[in-house]
Amino acid sequence: MTQLHNREIHLTSRPDGMPVPENFALVETTLTPEDSDIVVQNLYMSVDPAMRPALSNGQTPLGKAMTGGAIGKVIRSASADYPVGAYVIHRCGFREYHVSDGSDLSLITPEDEAITTHLHILGGTGLTAYGGLLVIGELKDKENVFVSAAAGAVGSVACQIAKIHDCRVAGSCGSDEKVTYLKDELGIDYAFNYKSTSIARELHIGLPDGIDVYFENVGGAHLDAACGQMRPLGRIPVCGMISAYNNKGARSEGVTTLANMIYNRVTMRGFVVYEFNHLRSQFLSDMRQWMREGRMKYQETVMEGIENAPAALIGLLHGENTGKMLVRLAEGSAAV
């Protein structure tokens, strides 16, 4: 193998508001790996809400392959650590092939789960929900929990962890189909479509005693409604604010109810997943057990082909996914 035909996605202009297909380009390249390189064929890549702010600030350069979580298979290697056929996870998605010296790869050793789960429920997405709820949110059994974007990749894990802790769980989402999914598939206590109702009123109905933990994924009107209903010593782990990400400076709708934090001694804390790296083995052990017991489910929305990666990201920001939004990059490499 001396040359490799590769396709990758570049950001070509910074979106003003919601990204559009014209902000991206599919670029064909020819890769010429060195003998010492490890060549990874990417099988699946992830799109995440957190990618949106990075499109507007300098984090995502223009005219280069974008980055994001991906799982691939080693197809050429002189490394004993990453032999041919091994599955690896890395941050160089948005391209069909990744040429690496090994320093940015991590081996995946699936047990009886589909390999794609390592891009969501068993990966950073799941760990975000696990650490956000249990560490930052200091969740206790039987508390009252509200999760926004509850049918999303992080939210759906947070809902199920809260149910495993015997909590009363209410979730918001953006369609009636997702309401059905949350209630019937994930078994949460109360779910509503925030687009067709008053969030504050729904929370009064769904969690009439108030909220102990609000797992915050949306910001703006959601936080405005939830913060006003926090109970004494309530916690608001702030995972994301997707409602703000398309706005200049990631400004959300105004939140007016923060004075309730004083009287009720509420804590709100922003966090990022790398805070929980030390918990990863406990997390994997807990999650695999819950999956075996049927208490931790997931759903994937999978788009096909690198050319659809921008559409997957845009669709995610429009809320078109239930559960994890993925892009399958290699034909015939179905999850093992």
Add this chain to the structure above:
Amino acid sequence: MTQLHNREIHLTSRPDGMPVPENFALVETTLTPEDSDIVVQNLYMSVDPAMRPALSNGQTPLGKAMTGGAIGKVIRSASADYPVGAYVIHRCGFREYHVSDGSDLSLITPEDEAITTHLHILGGTGLTAYGGLLVIGELKDKENVFVSAAAGAVGSVACQIAKIHDCRVAGSCGSDEKVTYLKDELGIDYAFNYKSTSIARELHIGLPDGIDVYFENVGGAHLDAACGQMRPLGRIPVCGMISAYNNKGARSEGVTTLANMIYNRVTMRGFVVYEFNHLRSQFLSDMRQWMREGRMKYQETVMEGIENAPAALIGLLHGENTGKMLVRLAEGSAAV
């Protein structure tokens, strides 16, 4: 002594927005203490921003004497714990005399300080700043600190504690005179009159490296500006949100910058002073030492007579005080 002529302040109607004198009444009563009662002549009483929300919700009943911190002198007592002549602090201000069974009194034993300091710098006001900054704010030496309502009773203590910890301190206030006071008397690094400038721009100038701790007294536009400039792992102890207290449901102006809490892993926490009761002796020891060293100053704005207690509270909400707003209730009982 069988009867005692007393004057007290009642709330007669709930304010809609800023309280007005017509919401209050001066009521004359005749007290007939039992032989076992302790009779306290109130000398000074305190008005606090936190009283405002209590006027709107059920906490302050209509047609009864209002409550609030006060210092008095025991003028009749059969109690060895509270002998005649003793100074006591209690929550039954807004009246000239307080008749007690002793259960709601605490003795004050001043050292070389004015007794009024126990209503502010050495009392709950000072402890609020001390615990809010050191415990909730987890202040470290040499950090960048922003204090809103910096010339107020709590804010001015917070500013000085931060200076004692070698921090760079910026403060906001509502008049040019207070700016001068903050810079020249309290020695903070940067001060501005928020009414005549852009808070966000002033913070960029005053704390160009960003904010490690924002001691929050105001809410709304102040929080909107400060939250956007929080540094990684910044803390926002939420002491009060005076800008919101006159609004229905204590709703503030909208805060739009909360997404910065995610990227910078910021913690915001509401608190109330009773969380710090266990620190009271350390607090008194520290504060008295700092006062002796000339590093902890205070200013009082004193109005005269029970009939002016409503005006003192209204004036406080208009920001007419520098430092602690007090009402002197007894002629000739000057601070010892």
